[in-house]
Amino acid sequence: MLNISNNNPVRVENPTGYETIKVLNSRPHYKILNRIIVLVCLLCFIGLFLPWTQNIRGTGSVTTLKPDQRPQTIHSAIAGRVEKWYVQEGDFVKKGDTIVFISEVKENYFDPNLVENTKQQVDAKKMARKSYDGKVLALENQIVSLNNELNLKLEQGRNKIKQAQLKVKSDSMDLAAVNTQLTIAQTQFDRAVTLNKDGLKPLTDVEEKRLKLQEAQAKIITQENKLLGSRNELINSRVEINRIKAEYTEKIAKANSDKYTAMSSLYDTDAQVTKLENQYVNYSIRNGLYYIKAPQDGYINKALLSGIGETIKEGTSVVSIMPAGYDIAVETFVDPIDLPLIKKGSKIRVWFDGWPTIVFSGWPGISYGTFGGRVVAIENFISPNGKYRVLVSPDADEQAWPEQLSIGAGAQTIALLDNVPVWYEVWRNLNGFPPNYYTAKNTDKATTAKDNEKK
Structure with missing residues (x-):
């Protein structure tokens, strides 16, 4: 039954013996279909080896190149x-x-003459400042005069001290002379008494010598009083010096205190002037902000x-x-996986919504309605949509962008990369690999020129 052994073999019928099978095999369109299928498979196989331009696609909108040119x-x-x-x-x-x-609408600014009134306050404070400035100058002159007067008074007191010292010295010398006279008078008196006892001198001579001795003793007392008076004058002169110093120190200290008080008022007035001037400027500017x-x-x-x-x-x-005047540009967004492949200065193909366009992403040479651009800026931080923002400006070496473009119009971009076979691009997309990294020719030339300049 199962035809798995040589015992009791099952006879298999030949299908060509049936008329229906013969009719089906003899139809000509089946042969044509088979040929078409073979040809299509052959063309697909050949197409796998055709060149394909890798690209990075992005979507965005028309904007301006500079921030101050945007709405x-x-x-x-x-x-x-x-x-x-x-x-x-x-x-x-x-x-x-x-x-x-x-x-x-604020009550603090309802006064129509607010600016003029504030100006008057500023002028009044400035005049007050001038008066304080004059007071400080007058006190400084007073302090200088007091110092000069103090120096003169001290010089006068020193002269008095010198005079008193000289007078004390003179009186001391006079006292010494009087003491000498007293000694001489005492000696003469003693000699006269002795001679009188011996009968050699009369009593009148003794009395005369006694009188001279008394006169000398009286002169000593007078001279001692005079010496004490001179010493008192010396002490008084020194006390006068200290009094003068204390008096003028107090006057100068008071003048300095008045000066610092005036300077404090001056600085406070300066602060008020600055504050009022600030208010005046603010009010003047605020008046201009009404328009x-x-x-x-x-x-x-x-x-x-x-x-x-x-x-x-x-x-x-x-x-x-x-x-009114702006430089047009396009902001487009690319996936993070494609960002390392885009550099500043890279060439970009751009087409705009509403503009007749036929795009073949793998064969840019046969596309129609696209315009050239160059990357001028790449955002370093990811956007809220999960992509990176790239700013593209028109390429001066290619066709100018349409003048009819409006800011905010939709735009799409393609960054052209390396040329690879179609089978490689299919294999890359099936595996989720990024496009091949490449360096543009213009970038290579610029790098080579810079290296030559450095050498």
């Missing part, structure tokens, strides 16, 4: 109430043109406020403006 909103620097509009949406404005006028002006030439895109009398806070957006 921006104009804010109010102060709180206020909308009083008058000077523009409407779509208007072209020049730098410094008034867009809207607002009025004050919200255009920061640059551009077109009013949209008014973010409406009506008259609307109250706004500091930093409130008023209008959005699009700069």
